[in-house]
Amino acid sequence: MTSISITPLDGTGRFDAYRAAPEGTPRAAIIVIQEIFGVNAGIRRKCDALAEAGYLAIAPDLFWRMQPGLELDPDVPEQMQAALDWMGQFDQDQGIRDIEATIRAARGELGPDGKVGVVGYCLGGRLAFMAATRTDTQASVGYYAVGVDGLLGEAAAIAHPVLLHVPQEDHFVDKDSQERMHAGLDDHPKVTLIDYPGEDHGFATEFGQRRSDDSAKRADAATMAFFADHLG
Template identity: 60%
Template sequence: MSANEAPTNITIPALDGEGDIPAYVARPDADSARAIIVIPEIFGVNAGIRKKCDDWAALGYLAIAPDIFWRFAPGIELDPDVEAEMNEALGYFGQFDPDKGVKDIEAAIRWLRAAGADRIGCVGFCLGGRLAYMAAARTDIDASVGYYGVMIDTMLNESHANSNPLMLHVPTADHFVSAEAQAKMHEALGPHPKVTLHDYQGLDHGFAATSGDRRDEAGAQLADGRTRDFFAKHLA
């Protein structure tokens, strides 16, 4: 994909002068002090992620989706329903440094605050769900939501640093997050006063995708409604 075809429409400065992060921004009709960072899956800032930003903007939030693979695969836009593109995305996942990814979320927070936002949330999917969990522990984000976050069970020791509200959507039949991993998450995070866990019985990874084969309509509607209510409460 060439630069002029990239699915992003702005750049924001990375931390420490590392470069510029491509991002997609959707703006509400009126100025807003509330903002949402939409953290993509492993498929880049594709049409589904841009639609999620547009939907948040329609609800009155300034919404931004940073290109989390900008360091090594800028501008990718993949379809999870195409096997070759799914395999390509899994390869990018293997190259990704989540510690740098959280720094990019921090860069987005700083950009949004400079743009006038004083209440900021993030919502992430898959790898983005893991980054939403990490952002809750490592940044000053006001509220975070993760959908089917991967590998959260490997970093539960960070949960003590989470002082702001976090919601996690957990499909019980997630083929990327084992039942054992889910049990560890519930054991460690269930008692946490700032964490809300929602299980979705029998649903699989990607059930809240905007469209495509993975989407479960009833599950997506339920989870998205909970997310909207969560941000309406905690970003008010």
């Protein structure tokens, strides 16, 4: 577990990423896409768990152009508000390009035949969906992705498998939005949606008040099975 430095696609500056590697040769690589709280302890723990399962896991600091090294706690109201403010300033298209740079860095470690997937949470869940439509990632997982119903026009570009975990009581994604997600994606041959009745946004966080343990374990087990099927 260490920090690495990655050059963005436009070559201007460098950004840090948390890297967790398994013992021995990685099965594949997985890019872990942050929530609006930065690459905090919870995101680092997600990386560590993937490394323990045999994957190279890398979490890029996507807010680096605004506030490098940002780490916030969603259980602290002032920090939650700060995170929402940062999200409002974040350039998502630029974020996807930084994810693409991270995918390339991972492939550089694995070699030309290495497979790379992505998993993201909250804003990161949305970015994971966008990565499935705009990059060559080979498997994408989004937890409580926000605003996917506004991205359905991009669904035709999905070439590799996508898994979305959808809490039905998500206070950031209302029932109408969830219905539009299902209507637009249920028939897509590459996309699977799993609903979680009674669960709210953030239910699979590693730490803090938002976690709902049983559903988090169920979602994480489905994610690991998905990556085993599609990445190895």
